[in-house]
Each structure stands twice: as structure tokens, then as C-alpha cells.
Amino acid sequence: MSLAEGTRPRNFPDRLTGRGQRILRSWELLLFVIAVLIFIANTQASPYFLDPWNLSDATFNFTEKSMIAFAMALLIISGEIDLSVAGIIALASTAMGWALQFGVGTPGLVAIGLAVGLLCGAFNGVLVTRLGLPSIVVTIGTMSLFRGISYIVLGDQAFNGYPDSFAWLGRGYVFWVITFELTLFVVFALIYGVVLHKTNFGRHVYTIGNNPVAARFSGIRVERVKMILFLLTGLMSGIAAICLTGRLGSTRPSIAYAWELEVVTMVVLGGVSILGGAGSILGVVIAALVIGMVTFGLGLLNVPGIVMSIFIGALLIGVIALPRLVTKLRRR
């Protein structure tokens, strides 16, 4: 090894090429082009698309899910997954609704939502990091467990009567058409972007995802990082539960049903490798916008929901397959 090579900054597996080429060939650019195309197609297809209020309403299609997706992205990059996020929403929402019956006010409800989210995250985290169980198995179990508790508490009943100040967290506007949820979306995108891409913690997440053994030998406390990631995912699910409960104004045990798959879809569409080790928050942000625009745009054309699911599925497979196809063709 020559001296020049030794002093060069170390390359990580997600940074093997130069900056310009990296951007040109990046997933994010491809996704961004798709987003722009969908936006243009939407404006052409429906006269109602380009209306600030309509677009503002449409952001609810993705804001809550994407908040969880940011934390989920980190978790998946580290090589783990949490499929219990929708179950956590149900349990956190049920806990808040239950507390509401005893006259707990908005600050108390928010605290309960966050606490339940953290506790659920901690439960998953302990099972995965302390007992060494595979996260996919653990969280498939807790997915049913958390929602099951909601079903036991509520049955076919509902909690409602949330105060207006609580409803504001899910429906309120900060400024003009900018909703509180959209503001949270932007704030969390920035926070998670900085954490993943600009801090040591973020580098540790990538390292663990690429090679947990090497990460351990380089002195990274793998279990601790994973525990923090599970706590974060739980916390974000708690925040999503607060927003969603406020928006719906009621809690039923079927709340946020099957959202875990939509969150994972968002993360994977955002270019995060499902095998861990690669991905970016920018990708997840664009993926959230793409999914939101597709859902809203097709909704405006009254395309049945099942066609939307097919469209998103095709998009996912297409976007994943395209770069691989290109590389394969190039190698020939």
C-alpha cells in the first residue's frame, strides 16, 4: 500500500465513485425524475390537482407514514426491521383514548402517546438485542400483540371526544395551507437527514448494516445502536399515533391497519437496501412525495384503490429493477 493511498479518505461501501457520477447514477435522481414526471402528469390529468388547498389536504396521505419511515429507514439500514409500527399506533392511540376517559388534557395525552411508543420500541429492542432474536420474527409477533391489546380493551367500541387542542395536532394549520403535520414532516426529515448523514451515529448505522462483525471489532456498540433505533421507531410511531388520532378524532382498534407495509414500501422505494447498509433520507422524502402524489392524483381521477396499489407495486418493482437492468446490460 503506497502512502498516497493510505492518506486518502476512507471509502465506505456506499461511496465507491466520484461525487458527480454518484449523483448522476443515484437512486435519488431517478426517483426525483419520476416524481417530477408524476407531478406533470397529474397537473395535466386533472384540473383540480394544482390547488394549494387540495395539495395541502393530500399531504395527509403520507405525512404520518413518512415520519415512521424516517426512523424505519435507519433501522433497515442497520439490518433490522420493525413490522409492529402500526400495532404501536393502535396501542398508543388506545392508551390515549383510555386516559381521555379520566379527563387527561392534551399535554398528558401527548406524553402518554410518546411514552407508549417508546415502551413498545423498548420491548422490541430488548427482545432483539438482549435475546438475540431476529427482528422480523419479534416484530411480526408484537404486531399482533400490540393491536391485540387494543382489541381486548376496545372490542367493537370507540374512544372519542378528544379536545380541540388535541385535534389540532392532526388537522391544524401552522401558516396558510401548511399543516402542523407537514411541518413535523419537514422538521423530522431534516433531523433524521443530519443524524444519518452527518453524525458518527449515522456512520455507525451504515457500518452495522454492512458488516455487524466488523462494526463490533471496530469498537461500535452494536446492541446499543440497535436499541436506540428501535426506541426511535417506537417514538416516531407514537408521534404518528398522536397525529392520526387527532386527525380522526377517535380511536378504534383497526386504526392504521396494515400501515407497516406502506411504511416499508416507502422506505424501500426511497432506495434503502432491504438487506441493510445503504440508503438515504432524501430518497425516503422523495418516495413519500411520490406515493402521496400517486395516491392523490389517481384518487382525483377516481381510479379504484386496488389499481393504485397495483401502480405503487409496479413502481416499486420497476424502480428496483431498472438500475440492476442497466448495470447488467452495461456489463455485456
Next chain:
Amino acid sequence: MTLTRRFAIGLGLAASLMGTTAMAQDSVRIALVAKSLGNGFFEAAARGAEEAAEELGNTEIIYTGPTSTTAEGQIEVINSLIAQRVDAIAISANDPDAVVPALQKAMQRGITVISWDSGVAPEGREMHLAPSSDELIGRTIIKLAADHLPEGGEVAVLSATSTSTNQNTWIAEMEKVMDQYPDIEVVATVYGDDLADKSYREAQGLMQTYPDLDAIIAPTSVGIVAAAQAVQDASKVGQVNVTGLGLPSEMAGAIESGASKSFAIWNPVDLGYTTAMIAHALATDEATAEPGAEIDTGRMGSVTLDEDNQAAMSEPFTYDESNIDEFKSIF
């Protein structure tokens, strides 16, 4: 963007792509929101709504709904309908409370909102159209049995659980009109708990205890199927007629074997038709949703709103061998 340009874009591009979105803006656009798509009941209701639209003229039905029966999915649908500025939203709600904020927003933006089939809390809609009322159901179930007993006879009731509010109310309503049928005697009321095996055993027990039994009335879709099976297995087809409330798809076999001569349930086609008629009347200000208001519903007559702005469409529709084949594939 000027109106003409919007029109040009709408007609030139959207129409070529999707056809319906930017159709003549002055037609009345009624959105029929189902609990979920791909359900025969709602598909049939949509057909009824289309029939009403044809009759009314210049009316467009937008039949839509989420893929799965969730409130979140319906809210996304409602938001896109608000964005399209439809004239009316008629929804069968997955959750009576969770869709309220979204529907209130729709009403604030001048959209007529009604619920049908599965209702929405009063603050989230202008009126609710129930397929039938307790009173009409109670009258129908005894009439179904009496129609095939011109000489009178013994009938028994096979209900769901003893605490089922719906069934208890219907049976109470039935008892109120029993004086119109002096020759018919209700000999027993038993409870199958809406479990197929328990209902089956209760029906067997009825036939053993009352050998002269002429009819079993089961105002529950589980009980009626089990009772028909019990009658068939006891070779009492022709002696004991099973009737009540059931689903055509599940009852087709019993009608074919003769264990059940007729039964009733709401007709989804009529329900969709009536819903569209009411939505049109309210959206065009031909009628106002207020207690006591009477709204014309075309071939279905008219409905009258009660103090909660609820209305009942009609008595349940009777299904027998003449129409079962048509409906058994629907729901």
C-alpha cells in the same frame, strides 16, 4: 389559470386519458362511497345509483371507495372528492366517528353529505338513509311467515342472542302487529347465539317440541341458514317453512330445496337508487335535510326524515325462487 384554459386542458388531455373527470361542469356529480371496492353489495348499489342518474338526467355517479374497509382509506377518498368539488358525497362509513372531520370539511366547502347503509355520526352528515326501520322489519318477518299460512298455524322464532339489541327490537315490533294475524300463534322464541351449530340444534329442538310447527322465523342471517339445514336434515321440507332475514348467496340452496319459500333483506340496488335520488334532491336544493322533510325518491316513493334526520328506505325486499338466481351472485 383562466376558466377557458382549464377547460381546454381538462377536455383536451384529461378527457382523452380518463374520460370522466372534466365532463361538463354543470352536471350534478354524486359520489357514492362504498365501505370497500370489490364487494357485490356495493357494486349492486352502484348499479341502482346509475339507474337513478339515468332517470334524473345530467347526473354523473362517481362510484368509489378504499381497497380495504378502513376509515383512513375512506378519508383519502373523501379528500380527493372534496378536491374534485363533487356536488354530493353519499357514504357508507367504515367508522361512524373517524370520517366526521373529513366530511365536515366537505360540508364547509358546500358539498352535500349524506350517509347510507352504515351511518355517520349526526354532526358529520346532513341525513342518513337506513335501508329499513325496526318497525318495517318487524312487520315483514311475520308477514313472510303468514303469507304461506293462509289457514293460520304455529310459528317459532329463532333469534341471535337474548341480548342482541337489533333482533330484540325487531321481535318486539313483530309482536305489536300480531293482532293482525289472529290465526297465527308464536309458540316459542329460542336463541341460537348467531352460531351455526347452536342455531341448528335449537331449530331441531323446536321441531321436536312442537311437531305441528308450520314456520320458523329467523331474523338473523346465521340462524336462517342453520334452521333451513335442520329442516332439510329432518326431512320436514314442505311442512316447516323457514323464513326471516338472510343473504341471497347463503340462502340460494334453501330456496332451491324448498326448505325456505321466501326470506327478506334490503335490496342493494334499491338502496343505491334511493341514495342517489336523495343526494340529487339535496344537492340541487329541491329538498332540504331537516326533521319532518319528505323527499321524493322516484320509483321507491318517498322518505320522511325523523328528528335525527334519519330516514328508512322501505320494508325489506322479499327474495323467493323467482328472483334468487339474479341476486345470489350479488351478495
